[in-house]
Amino acid sequence: xxxxxxxxxxxxxxxxxxxxxxxxxxxxxxxxxxxxxxxxxxxxxxxxxxxxxxxxxxxxxxxxxxxxxxxxxxxxxxxxxxxxxxxxxxxxxxxxxxxxxxxxxxxxxxxxxxxxxxxxxxxxxxxxxxxxxxxxxxxxxxxxxxxxxxxxxxxxxxxxxxxxxxxxxxxxxxxxxxxxxxxxxxxxxxxxxxxxxxxxxxxxxxxxxxxxxxxxxxxxxxxxxxxxxxxxxxxxxxxxxx
Amino acid sequence: xxxxxxxxxxxxxxxxxxxxxxxxxxxxxxxxxxxxxxxxxxxxxxxxxxxxxxxxxxxxxxxxxxxxxxxxxxxxxxxxxxxxxxxxxxxxxxxxxxxxxxxxxxxxxxxxxxxxxxxxxxxxxxxxxxxxxxxxxxxxxxxxxxxxxxxxxxxxxxxxxxxxxxxxxxxxxxxxxxxxxxxxxxxxxxxxxxxxxxxxxxxxxxxxxxxxxxxxxxxxxxxxxxxxxxxxxxxxxxxxxxxxxxxxxxxxxxxxxxxxxxxxxxxxxxxxxxxxxxxxxxxxxxxxxxxxxxxxxxxxxxxxxxxxxxxxxxxxxxxxxxxxxxxxxxxxxxxxxxxxxxxxxxxxxxxxxxxxxxxxxxxxxxxxxxxxxxxxxxxxxxxxxxxxxxxxxxxxxxxxxxxxxxxxxxxxxxxxxxxxxxxxxxxxxxxxxxxxxxxxxxxxxxxxxxxxxxxxxxxxxxxx
Ligand SMILES: Cc1cc2nc3c(=O)[nH]c(=O)nc-3n(C[C@H](O)[C@H](O)[C@H](O)COP(=O)(O)OP(=O)(O)OC[C@H]3O[C@@H](n4cnc5c(N)ncnc54)[C@H](O)[C@@H]3O)c2cc1C
Ligand SMILES: NC(=O)c1ccc[n+]([C@@H]2O[C@H](COP(=O)([O-])OP(=O)(O)OC[C@H]3O[C@@H](n4cnc5c(N)ncnc54)[C@H](OP(=O)(O)O)[C@@H]3O)[C@@H](O)[C@H]2O)c1
Numbered sequence: 077x078x079x080x081x082x083x084x085x086x087x088x089x090x091x092x093x094x095x096x097x098x099x100x101x102x103x104x105x106x107x108x109x110x111x112x113x114x115x116x117x118x119x120x121x122x123x124x125x126x127x128x129x130x131x132x133x134x135x136x137x138x139x140x141x142x143x144x145x146x147x148x149x150x151x152x153x154x155x156x157x158x159x160x161x162x163x164x165x166x167x168x169x170x171x172x173x174x175x176x177x178x179x180x181x182x183x184x185x186x187x188x189x190x191x192x193x194x195x196x197x198x199x200x201x202x203x204x205x206x207x208x209x210x211x212x213x214x215x216x217x218x219x220x221x222x223x224x225x226x227x228x229x230x231x232x233x234x235x236x237x238x239x240x241x242x243x244x245x246x247x248x249x250x251x252x253x254x255x256x257x258x259x260x261x262x263x264x265x266x267x268x269x270x271x272x273x274x275x276x277x278x279x280x281x282x283x284x285x286x287x288x289x290x291x292x293x294x295x296x297x298x299x300x301x302x303x304x305x306x307x308x309x310x311x312x313x314x315x316x317x318x
Numbered sequence: 319x320x321x322x323x324x325x326x327x328x329x330x331x332x333x334x335x336x337x338x339x340x341x342x343x344x345x346x347x348x349x350x351x352x353x354x355x356x357x358x359x360x361x362x363x364x365x366x367x368x369x370x371x372x373x374x375x376x377x378x379x380x381x382x383x384x385x386x387x388x389x390x391x392x393x394x395x396x397x398x399x400x401x402x403x404x405x406x407x408x409x410x411x412x413x414x415x416x417x418x419x420x421x422x423x424x425x426x427x428x429x430x431x432x433x434x435x436x437x438x439x440x441x442x443x444x445x446x447x448x449x450x451x452x453x454x455x456x457x458x459x460x461x462x463x464x465x466x467x468x469x470x471x472x473x474x475x476x477x478x479x480x481x482x483x484x485x486x487x488x489x490x491x492x493x494x495x496x497x498x499x500x501x502x503x504x505x506x507x508x509x510x511x512x513x514x515x516x517x518x519x520x521x522x523x524x525x526x527x528x529x530x531x532x533x534x535x536x537x538x539x540x541x542x543x544x545x546x547x548x549x550x551x552x553x554x555x556x557x558x559x560x561x562x563x564x565x566x567x568x569x570x571x572x573x574x575x576x577x578x579x580x581x582x583x584x585x586x587x588x589x590x591x592x593x594x595x596x597x598x599x600x601x602x603x604x605x606x607x608x609x610x611x612x613x614x615x616x617x618x619x620x621x622x623x624x625x626x627x628x629x630x631x632x633x634x635x636x637x638x639x640x641x642x643x644x645x646x647x648x649x650x651x652x653x654x655x656x657x658x659x660x661x662x663x664x665x666x667x668x669x670x671x672x673x674x675x676x677x678x679x680x681x682x683x684x685x686x687x688x689x690x691x692x693x694x695x696x697x698x699x700x701x702x703x704x705x706x707x708x709x710x711x712x713x714x715x716x717x718x719x720x721x722x723x724x725x726x727x728x729x730x731x732x733x734x735x736x737x738x739x740x741x742x743x744x745x746x747x748x749x750x751x752x753x754x755x756x757x758x759x760x761x762x763x764x765x766x767x768x769x770x771x772x773x774x775x776x777x778x779x780x781x782x
Contacts, residue, residue, distance in 0.1 A: 079708070149381060150381055153337075153381055154338050154380035199325055202323065202324075202325035202326065203325050203327040203338045205327045205336075
């Protein structure tokens with residue numbers, strides 16, 4: 077794992093983001109942990125006093141992001157890595173079309189990501205240094221029956237990150253998109269998942285390649301399966317039990 | 319002035335320490351005052367930076383307002399009859415000699431590279447290969463203009479008490495804006511350089527002391543891989559100002575050629591060095607250099623231009639890139655003459671034991687200097703360059719701390735311009751009561767502690 081001295085993890089109060097923050101701190105990074113739930117962040121910070129620094133913030137308040145970003149950089153005394161892991165996937169009924177819910181998904185998964193990563197991109201392009209990591213999902217590879225807005229939000233995030241990668245390539249800034257499959261976290265607690273990955277395992281895989289620009293699946297199986305799935309015609313894809 | 323769009327990655331010369339800061343390059347004193355106000359307004363600290371030629375973290379600080387002084391670079395007056403030159407802090411050592419050599423004057427003290435600024439040189443109180451005769455650069459100043467962090471400029475002469483705190487104060491005790499420097503009269507642009515190979519530590523010190531009585535410059539290279547009876551072997555160069563024609567004073571005579579050995583373009587040399595930059599090859603290279611030194615030119619004298627002798631390292635552009643990706647640190651300790659041999663012998667033995675040998679060792683002779691943060695001793699310094707890799711980093715720092723112990727036990731000193739590894743406990747033992755006295759002066763020039771550097775924080779020079 078490449079050593080990042082100073083990192084910000086957005087969405088660090090639970091699940092994957094928490095595991096990433098912890099592993100970074102264990103490897104010696106100073107980590108600013110961003111999320112809404114204060115109690116969770118404090119509990120996390122206490123596991124590594126001085127190494128993990130909590131910052132309460134709601135990513136849907138995009139107008140507050142520039143200030144929060146500046147505060148985070150000051151708290152960490154610089155920035156080498158930003159990980160955007162905040163995300164929501166509320167349950168959606170098979171016949172439900174709830175615009176307010178869909179907009180909330182987009183607010184966290186896409187607009188919040190753009191607000192934070194735009195700040196990071198601007199900073200990193202000036203400094204000619206830095207790594208951006210966005211947590212996408214295999215769910216963004218296709219539009220599935222179960223989660224239209226979530227799928228679309230991850231697809232939008234992937235495209236946005238690809239564009240950032242292409243913009244920042246010449247400035248020595250890496251942009252990595254990770255597409256995890258199912259993980260056992262609060263987000264999926266209500267689902268009965270088979271073959272789900274532990275967030276700690278996913279976090280280790282992500283940090284291993286955090287500085288490598290490109291799109292990454294977390295297993296070879298996923299890489300191969302989704303190479304096929306991505307190219308299936310819709311008429312075939314809709315018949316699959318996914 | 320705004321911080322937006324100003325972020326820049328600042329790096330120490332050894333490329334092991336870096337930080338992002340908001341970089342401004344003011345051109346006048348009013349801009350400096352405006353930047354001090356900006357720092358207060360935005361609640362940020364101020365970092366002073368010259369040409370960034372310090373090896374470690376002296377000229378970096380994350381998230382700071384970094385004031386780069388390179389554009390405050392006018393030569394304000396020059397009197398070729400007395401040799402007194404007044405210049406702004408950002409002029410470089412290269413600017414200085416180019417300006418005065420035609421009139422027969424050379425900077426009284428120069429570092430091994432001509433890129434440092436006058437402000438950076440004074441802030442670190444640099445020494446040259448003539449340190450045993452000429453001392454440090456601070457001893458050649460007629461006066462200094464220093465801006466405190468309220469924006470007031472003070473003229474300090476060497477007799478002023480604060481002078482001893484600003485010179486050598488590592489950019490943490492006021493902003494040097496101008497200085498009056500007494501240049502050194504030279505008979506020509508050439509030196510007479512005598513080379514002698516020495517087989518071991520005994521000979522190193524013996525020959526050094528022999529030449530220290532009358533040479534103008536004196537330096538030795540040490541093979542840090544040699545052990546047993548060959549330990550301490552190397553090549554000594556002693557130089558004297560030479561008589562010569564006035565043509566030697568011209569810039570064309572001094573400028574370094576574009577190729578190495580008349581063939582290889584200088585710009586590619588670092589790539590070749592990079593291939594060789596590992597322990598096995600360096601062991602061989604050091605041994606070969608020594609062997610060649612015992613046959614070619616040994617015991618002989620030749621003429622060399624002042625620039626070629628003084629700035630050998632500038633000959634190969636970007637040579638430091640040979641140490642990428644991990645960079646390198648320099649470790650230089652200064653030890654009284656009575657104990658120097660014991661310390662250096664043990665430092666090198668320790669490196670060999672750990673298989674962490676320095677790829678380059680340079681020995682110089684010094685004399686005490688009057689500053690509060692002072693590296694000068696009546697003795698010797700040994701400068702060592704260590705390649706840093708992810709796998710040796712921790713062991714290297716541990717080695718440095720063990721070497722510090724030897725130095726401190728022997729009453730030795732350190733040098734902040736080169737330092738990457740000192741800890742607060744080492745610094746306190748080195749500086750003793752001078753530390754508190756220096757901090758008093760720092761408070762005079764910087765009452766609210768605006769001036770900070772990563773080195774200042776790491777070493778505990780300033781309280782956080
Ligand atoms: C190849 C090489 C060879 C060298 N050889 C020698 C040598 O032989 N002898 C020797 O003594 N040194 C040597 N040095 C070290 C070098 O001379 C010093 O580090 C010097 O301070 C560099 O000056 P700079 O302008 O680059 O300053 P920087 O490295 O940018 O800054 C040095 C310090 O000065 C402070 N500073 C800079 N400008 C000002 C100002 N205007 N007012 C107040 N503070 C200021 C900074 O805050 C910092 O603490 C060598 C360095 C290199 C890279
Ligand atoms: N779990 C999976 O199966 C799976 C699969 C693929 C991809 N992913 C993706 O992985 C990422 C992490 O998810 P997870 O599984 O770790 O879920 P999780 O445990 O629910 O964590 C989500 C994190 O996002 C934060 N967050 C949510 N809304 C926020 C807001 N408005 N402002 C600030 N932070 C907010 C949460 O913090 P607060 O609630 O404290 O604000 C929490 O820290 C998400 O992007 C998700 O889409 C998950």
